[in-house]
Structures are given as structure tokens and as C-alpha cells.
Amino acid sequence: MSRPLPPVRLLAVALLAAASAPALATGSAAETAGTTGATAPEGDPQAAGGATTTTQATSIIVTAARTSDRLPDESGTLIFAGKLGDIAVLDDIPTVPTRNLRVALADIPGLLVSEVSNGSWASLSYRGLGEPHESWNILTLQDAVPAVPDMYSYPAGYFTPPLEAVERIEFIRGASGLLYGPQPGGAINYVLKGPRRAEGVEAEARLIAGSWDARQGYAGLAASDGTLAADGFIHYAEGDGPRRVNSDHRQTTARARAHYLGETVTATLSLDYYNARFGEPGGLSRARLAADNRDGSTARDRVRIERLAPTLAIEWQPDDATQVTARAFYSRFERESWRQAGGSFGQVTPAANVLIRQLQTFDTAGIDLRARRDFGGRGQHSVTIGVLGHTSDAPVFVDKGASNADFAGTAGALARAQRSGDTAAVFGEVKFGLGDVQIVPGFRLERIRQRVSETLDLGVGSVTGGGPGAANGPLGNRETTQTVPLYGVGVTWDAAPTLRFVANASRAFKPLLYNDGVTFQAGVDAAGTFDASYAFTLEAGLQAEPAPPLRIDASLFRVEFENQVGFLAGPLPASPPFGAVGAGGARRQNVGSMRNQGVDLALRLDLVGPEGLAKGEGTLRLSTNLQLLDATFTDGAAAGFTPQYVPGHLLRSVLAWIGKDGARAALTFTSVGNQQGADNNVADFALPGYEVFDASVEWPLAGGFTFGAGVNNLFDADYASRVRPGGGGGFDPGAPRNVFVSIGWKG
Template sequence: MSLPPVPFRPIIAALLATVAAPALAAGEAPAADVGEGQTASTTGSSQATSIIVTANRDDDRLPDQSGTLIFAGKLGDIAVLENIPPVPSRNLRVALADIPGLLVSEVSNGSWASLSYRGLGEPHESWNILTLQDAIPAVPDMYSYPAGYFIPPLEMVERVEFIRGASGLLYGPQPGGAINYVMRGPRREAGVEGQARMTIGSWDARQGLASIAGSNGQIAADGFIQYAEGDGPRRVNSDSEQTTARVRGHYLGDNVTATLSLDYYQGRFGEPGGLTRTRMEADRRDSSTALDRIRLERFAPTLAIDWQVDDATQVTARAFYSRFERESWRQAGGSFGQVTPTANVIIRQLQVFDTAGVDLRARRDFGGQGQHSVTVGVLGHTSNAPVFVDKGASNADFNGTAGALSRAQRSGDTAAIFGEVKLGFGNVQIVPGFRLERLRQSVVETLDLGLGSATGGAPGTANGTLGNREDTQTVPLYGIGVTWDASQSLRFVANASRGFKPLLYNDGVTFQAGIDAAGTFDASYAFTVEAGLQAEPVPPVRIDASLFRVEFENQVGFISGPLPASAPFGAVGAGGARRQNVGNMRNQGVDLALRLDLVGPEGIAKGENTLHLSTNLQLLDADFTDGVAEGFTPQYAPGHLLRSTLAYIGKDGERAALVFTSVGDQQGADNNVADFFLPGYEVVDASFEWPVAGGFTVGAGINNLLDEEYAGRVRPGGGGGFDPGAPRNFFVSIGWRG
């Protein structure tokens, strides 16, 4: 039963007034410089390896520099997960609520992260954002297939860090920015600690987590394992089963630290398919694909070394490898939002990614007071990624015994050199930077029986021409940032940077019914200008505000059907799409954020307990300025994105949070076809965790408290349609730490 309507507009107006009420002057004195993998202060016994070093809630802005990285002249955001109750499952809507403008396009079965930023492209699988775990890429291929298939257990994440847009030149070229999941640990004090948590919830959800960490003060080790399964919010084929594990060993020397990690993840998910708008409004728990499945598996060893050579010099080294498998089974012949005929055969697709990389960096301080710094680095990256497509003999044949349909061999190599210089002149810091990429990408078809070309060549028949594409590019990128500390409580920051989105392995390929793809694609470039300020008018109040403008060239998107045949494309029916470069766009807007301690530690009632309010708002104006989509609004560029979190942080470990999310209207296709329109929505989530005795805690939560009916994403083609947001659901948990 739905609850009575709630007057959201007055709520929104009040929240906006809260943000805008103080004079939007902002700033903060520069944060202390601490080494990468260290923190300015600690909570408990663990510290986290991080690309952005901030220790606790009172220090959740970027330091000027950390380890071999320079953050002066950049704008970024941090969500400190230790300040809210543990987030079970994959509720990124709650976990990322403190990051302004980061859009979570919710996937009902939780199989991957779909994130986008400032309307810079479709959020599907987070293609336009670089996803990192402890500063190391956590995607199949950071250049050619940067899909967000892996999300670490959020209960084991200390905080999530985000560098905005193209200013993340030191991490990679992606124009949408870099997001880093910072895991807990290692333990630095001698001793042993452990924790466990059991969670149950709606739709037979069950989740167990156990972790242990030990140290003698110099040698440390830790590990965790999480298992989760459930039936999911849709009635048919929405189930999931996941196992995530990590084991690490650490050497914690005075001047050198080293960490060897081994990560494993496997997930199996039902794919219930999309719904037409009519079917979704009739029953949001309905499904359209009863047999579609996906399997994801990741094995990733990494080595990280941090060396404090002397007081002025630091060196870091990262070596990483991953084997990622993505295997899917889809019934042939589906259509947009409709039930796929049960008799249709299964098409099996397997993509395998073997990826390796080495990242070396050094930072040197110089000048009379060490007020200047230079950092330089190199990255070598390689991948090998074959793809296999096979046809099943029936709707029960998941092995593809009827024969091969497509084979393609894909590979890529990248060498990058990058650097920045921080020049300090009193209260002003100027930070120019550069990145030079040399990329080679090859995709060669050896078999193509009419499913669409993986390389831009014409689809083959048994005797047809097969595609063969090899691209080599040298791409210079650049940026400059400036900070000015006008006072101890007022800082101005500005940044201008150029980003780059390389061609993807699947540009020019489609294995989905109703989707056509261009024969050739051009790489996309972004130029971002942003100016902001940070202020602390009084100790319990902090304000951030910025204006931004992004020019994005040669956006890769899709034009939705119905579309007539026009060379080199075939006809596309209603609900289908053509994937291609759709044109240049101009996105501009404002980001506002307020952090306010209503009660303690320095609020109205000083004390050890804290009642904390954080609110952020992005207002976005986005348009295509030329190309086939000229005059249209880019997909997934809502006019507003508002989040507010009211959190209680108790001195004895009590946590409670109420999270409000409001998303404006969105277009689901770059030519704004009405069939893909996504109306705006508002969602409220509530949770708590409370200590009881002997290290035990109890927790509970309700997601979508007001049972809002909405959809945050829509996909074209067979099996596509609207993916409805989950109805109101609950969870309860019991935890232990000792």
C-alpha cells in the first residue's frame, strides 16, 4: 500500500534555502601534508591507503599534497562512510550521497555500478569515470573497457574519494573524473582485531561478512570475505549471488611501506530485462527476460610500495594485474520492454580481459621553505581481451553447442608520462600539469556471422569480409590549477583541464537486437573550467560552491528509433537505437555543498556526540551545440540533483542516518524521444546501528521509505526498457567487533 502524498516541494525549498542562506564565500587553510598511505589523524587502529589522504570527518577536503600526488588547484569530494551506519548490498545512492553531481543510475539487480557526472555521457557501467580501489584501477581495462562491474563491500570501505572531471590527469584520461574506494586498514598497532556481520532483508536477501587483521607493529596482515545472495526486487530472474574476498600482507617500515594484495570477486545475476512505460506503471516488479543471465569474475593481485627517500623526496610504485571474465546468456529476438518469447534460443557471449600495468611516481619539494613541489610519473598498461559468441541449440542450452557466431581478438597497449609543478607564492599556489598518452588498440574479427561488426567492418557472412581495425594515437593533455587562501577560513580554487575518452573495444559492435552501430567512431575530448570557493564562516559550518563549464567534443551516444535506413545504417524500429558520435555538447552549472554540525563537536551544544547535516546541490544546463543531436539535451543530464544526509554520530559507536535524494527530469536518448523520457523522483532512506554489549551491535534500515515509484535508467533494444527502482524494502543486521 502506498503512503499518502508528501509535500516534497516545500522540503526541497527548505533544503535549498539552507544551502544558499550563508554568503557563498568559502575556504579553508591548507591541510597538513602527509604521506600517501598515511593520515593526518587516526580513528581506531586502522589507516587506509589512498589517493586522497583525509583522516576523518573534520578533515574531508583535499590536502594540498599527499605522497607523490598534488591536490592544490583541484576540486574534489569525499564521502566518509564511517560516519553513517554500514551500507549493505550495493546501495550507492546512500554511499555516495556526499558527492555533489555524481549521478547514480540504479540497476535493480545490483550487478554493476552505473555512474555519470555532469551529463558527460550515458552512465551505463560507468564508462566515463575511472574506477579505482586503493588507487589501483578496478575495471577490466582502464582505457578500452572501463566498465564498473566491481564494487567492493561497502561495509569495508572507509571512504569514497572523487576528483572532479578532467582535473584528474594524474590518474587517467577519463573526462568524467576518478572515483576511488578506500578500503580499511592496515592495522599499525601490535595486536589482532576482527569483525563479523550478518544481514537479512527483503526478497530473501542474506549477507555475511567476516574480517580479521593482525600486526606486530611492523609486519601486518588482514583479510575479509563477504557472501551475499537474494531474490532481488523483480518477481522473475532478479536473483543474485556474490562472493568477495581479499587478503593482504604489509611491511610497515619507518621510511618504506609495502602492501601485497590479492582480490577475488565473483557474481552471478539474473537479468530481468526492461519494461515499457505502460508495463512498469502496471507492475514495477514485472520482468521481460526470464532466462537472461550474467556472470562476472575478477582475480587481481597488486603490489604497492611507498618510499620516503628523505624529507623532500617521496617515491611510489604500483604494479597490478587482473583477469576479468564477463559471461552473459541472452535470449535472441527480444524487443524493447516486451516479454521475450520463451522458445527463443540462448546466445552466449564470453569476454576475457587479461590486463597488467606499472605506475611509478616521484615527488620532490624545493625552494627555501620547500614551498614548491614537482611530481612526475610514468604508466605502462597492456591488455588482451578476446571475445567469443556462440549460439545455443535451444532455450536451455547455455553452452552454445549450436556453433560459433563471432570471434574477435582485441588488444591494447598504452604508455603515459605525466607531471605537475606546485609553485607556492605566499597564499597563492599555481599548479600547471600535463599528461602525454601513446595508445595502440587492435580489434580483429576472425568470424562474424551477421551479428554486427566488432571492428567497423561490414558484418560478415560465412564468406563475407571480416573487420580489422588498428588505431594508434598520441594524445597530449594539460591542465592548470590555482588556489588562493584569502584568510584562514576562505579559500578560492580554479582549474582548467583537458580530458580524453579513448575509443572502446566495443565501439562499432552490437550483439543486441534492435541496436545498430556506426562503422567508425572518433575519440571524445573534454575541456573543463571550474572555479570555486571553500569557507568556514564559523566552526560548525562549512560551505563549498563552484561554477563549471564543460565543452565535450564528439560525444559517443545513441539516437533512438524509429529511424529509417540511411547508409551505412539499417532501419531501426521503435525502442531501438543507433550508436554513434552524436556531436559536441556544452554543459554548465553550479555545485553547492553545506556541512553543518547541529549538535557537537563545535555546534550549538558542544559534546562528544554529533548531529551532522550535509546537503549538496548541482544545477545543470546541458545542450548539444552541433552534430546529429544539435539542439537536444544530452541523456542523463538532470536539471538538478539534490542530496541531504542527517547523521547522528555517537561517541560510543552509535550511528543513524536519514538520506534524501531528489533527481530532476532526465532524457534517456540523445535525440530526446519521448519513449525514453525519465521523470524526476525523490527517495528517502533511513538506517541505524547501535552498540549493545560485548562488542555486538544491532542495525536496521528501510530503503525507499516512502515507496516512491520511479525509474533511474532506460536501455534501448532487445531486453531493454525501463529499469524500475526498487520498492520500499528493509534490512536488519547483527554485528560484532573485537
């Protein structure tokens, strides 16, 4: 696990942490004053040290300038006044190889990355609001369209666009994201590059090679005549992965788009495709992790993920005071996995055990209509209103193989379940502009119907062969319909041109998931009845720019989360309606209500640059953020315990060089405090804190070429940020030190 830091690392940590001192001091002063969020004037690309470009991002959440990393008051049909959020501008750092979210998200305070060693999905959480596994409590979007199998009933983060294609990442904190969905952990939006608006053609390409035979290729093309435009990219990645056994991956991602760029109407038709196959090396016990962090436990487990997603987006501005957007989207997700039956927590699964094949398919469609109208004598007030219709169909098929090499499941059906859901939502906000003060009340009304019906549920039978066994308890048959009102109010006060105070109070809703009450994971029991979860968040903050080189953000927050769905780790005794759970296993259920509170602090300081402490052609920027978090269960089965994945601190710092000629260099530091891996704090699941450094550089060459290189986990820290219960579960080790080189071209 985490080792003591040697002197060179202690020095680096001290230097980066010292940079947080002004933010800490400001945060303390704000706390004393009882308030805590200012929108600095937008900088231009020259002031930010960024290179000019002919492309413009078409984010539906934020359409502000590329160099902006704060939310505007309004954007399209959306209102951001009274909300706190963050933007990570990827152009400020060297190209991030696909799926290194630890680096890509380093500028977003408090967003915890629970690293998956084979990179098969994103596991993110925020402020301790639920287990990060597959990012269940955060709404994941790509260009403001849901990029998950089902945003209500199965919001798993199986898909992350290649970061080479991403211009910036936007995050709306917690329950203040009422206009995007009900998830209590907020909304994260990957904004892809384009479209090209100037006449002409541009192309780019990049090749990356790295440790463990990693290979990536990316190619993009964009063309425009000023009114009609088209663009697309294809990305391929493969490699053996950091683990010695069954850690390989192969991914293909492609996108094609056509645009109409009129004066009052823009329209985009896009088609996204993703196909990926991953080995799943399994978790390790604590002892096996300490002995060899590249070991594995499941030599034959595999997973395949496929996504096909067409989308149509239309934006219309009939006059200066009115904006209208319409979006229609569909996606076909397939998640197919093969897991060896039996096995135990952190131990090698016997080689003779047969494979269990599970196929989940998701056909999801939605339509999102929104309009914003400015009113008042100077247009200082705004109202936005929208409706969403959403539907999904998601059957499950589980079959038993006749051997450890039978991927077709020819030994017979084990389980069949039909799942479907429909949602209608109406939402709106009004911004009242009263001089330097803006007040923004909002609402969201959800009508959700969900049905899960099991038609077959048999025991696995013999782990080495033979037919499926007897019935595995009564068949599940659950249908729920809920009408859920949600509300929020935000306030901003521009006390000075470079000082803004922001406050927000919002209520969020976590719908039941399809797999609440139905589980196919070995060693994990599930309650027969689940209740939906609700969150109420209070946050107050300040945004300040005391001097041109320095910018400070600070906020205090408190979250009340009711009826959290989590898991209690074994050993657990039998208690109706549950059976006994052994060591390394878990019981999934409503574990109680929690109270999470803390502080977010962020600082950005230009050490060198046009407005920096020292003058220079480029910009040397230090950005650092710190979240201090305290959380506890206040009632329920886990009362008195600390919720899982709640580190006492999360500190991240980036020292970046942004050259005017396109040169980029970055040193990223991540420090995560101790975490619990189970809601009842069983010691076998505890995750010790850790510190990781990442370094990268990108340098322009002649003819539009660039050369890049980097080292991830620079000092080879031995750590794990993720642990899973059940068969095939255990600690998922962070990747050891690894390197990459790249060659890129743009013209």
C-alpha cells in the same frame, strides 16, 4: 513513474532544501564576484564526533586523516592543490548494505547514480558527460589501482567492493584528474580499511538480512607486530532481488593482504577475488512499468562476472623532501552473459527463443611509477612526475544455443573478435608556492595503440532454433594509434585561514572503446567509424568556514565535450552506411559536441556537537549538496538536443547522528530532475524526475556487538532512473520500499 509527494514528504523536502539556502546565497555572491573553492583546518576525531580506531586507510590518492572530507594540498606523490574533489566518509553513517551507492555517494555533489535493479554493476556519470551505463566515463579505482577490465578500452564498473570494507570514497572532479587517467568524468577511488599499524589482532563480522530473502555475511581479520602486518576479509551476499522474475544474485568477494610497515619503506602485496552471478530481469515499457514495477521481460537472461587481481604497491620516503611510489597490477576479468535472442524494447521475450552466450575475457597488466620532490627555501614548491605502462588482451566469443536452456552454445559460433591495447603515458605537475597563492601546471602525454579484429560475424539465424545464418556484413578490422597531449593548470588562493579560492582548467581524453564499431546487442546498430572524444573543463570555486559549525563549498563549471559517443533512439530511417532502426532500438555513433555548465553547492552544518549550534556528547550533522546543470549539443547529429542523463537538478541531503559511543543514524534524501534517455530526446526514453528517502540506524550493544536496521525508499516512490535500448531493454525500475536488519561484532 514519480508520483506527487504527500504532505509528509513535502515537509521533509522543504526542511532539507531550506538547509541549502545559506549555500545558495553564498554561491550567488561568489558568482557576482566572478570567483568560486577553502580548506578549513583539519578537525580531530573528537570534534567530528567519530570513534577512535586502530586502523588507518592506505589510500594512494589521499592519505589524509580519516575524518577529513576535503583534499589535502599534497599526499604521497600526488599534488591536490588547484583541484576540486570530494570525500565521502562512510564512518559518519550507519553501515551501508552492499551496493546501495545512492546512499554511499550522497555526500559527493553531482555524481549521478543510475540504479541497476539487480545490482550487477555500478552505473555512474558526472555532469552529463556521457551515458552512465557501466560508468564508462569515470575511472574506477580501489586503493588507487584500476578496478575495471581495462582503464582505457573497457572501463566498465563491473566491480564495487563491499561497502562494509570501505572506509571512504574519494572523487577527483572531471578533467582535473590528469595524474590518474584520461577519463573526462573524473576518478572515483574506494579506499578500503587497514592496515593495522599497532601491535595486536582485531576482528570484525556482520550479518545482514533484508527484503526479498536478502542475506549477507562479512568477516574481517587484521594482525600486526608493528612492522609486519596482514589482513583480509570475505564477503558473501545472495537474494532474490526486487523483481519477481529472474532478479536473483549471488556474490563472493575476498581480499588478502600482507604489509611491511618500515620507517621509510612500506610495501603491500594484495590479492582480490570476486565471483558473482546475476539474473537479468530485463527492461519494461512505460505502460508495463506503470502497471507493475516488479515485473520483468527476460526470464532466462543471466550474467556472470569474475575477477582475480594481484597487486604490489611500494612507498618509499628516502628523506623529508622526497616521496616515491611504485605499483604493479594485474587483473583477469571474465564477463559471461546469456541472452535470449530476439525480443523487443520493454516487452516479454518469447519463451521459445534460444539463448545467445557471450564470453569476454580481459587480461590486463600495468606498472605505475611516481616520484615527488619538494624544493625551495622552505620546501614550498613541489614537483611530481610519473610514468604508466598498460597492456590488455580481450578476446570475445559469441555462440548460439540449441534451445532456451542451452547455456553452452552448442548450436554453433556466431562471432569471434580479438581485441588488444597498449598504452604508455608520462605525466607530471609542478606546484609553485607563492605565499598564500599556489599555481600548479600539469601535463599528461598518452601513446595509445588499440586493435579490434573480427574473424567471424554471422547472423543469429532463427530465434527458436536452427543454425546460425549468413554473414552479417563485412568483418571489422580496426587498428588505431594515437599520441595525445593533455594539460591543465590549477590555482589556489588562501584569502583567509578559513577561506580558499580554487580554479582549474584541464583537458581530458576519452579513448575509443573496444565495442565502438562492434556491437553484439540486439536492436542496436553501430557506426563503422568512431572518433575519440575530448573534454575541456573550466571550474572556479570557494571553500569556506564562516563559523565552526558551518562549512560551505561552491563552484561554477563549464565543460566543452567534443565528439561525444552516444546513441540516437529509433525509429530512424535507413541511411548509408546504416540500416533502419525501429522503435525501441538505437544507433550508436558520435552524436556531436556538447556544452555543459552549471553550479555545485555543498553545505555541512553541525546542529549539535562540540562545535555545533548546540552542545552535546555526539554530533547531529546536516550535509546537503545541489548541482544545477544545463547542457545542450552544439553540433553534430544531435545538435540542439539535450544530452542523455542530464537532470536539471540533483539534490541530496543527509541528516546524520554520530555518537561518541559508536551510535549512528542517518536520513538520506535524493531528488533528481527530469532526464532524457536518448541523445535525440525520443519521448519513449524520457525519465521523469523522482524523490527517494532512505533511513538507517546502528546502535552499540555490550561486548563489542552492534545492532542495525534500515528502510530504503522509505515512502515507496515509484520511479526509474535508467533506460536501455534494444531487445531486453526498456525502463529499469528503482527498487520499491525494502528493509534490512544487521548484527555486527568487533573485537
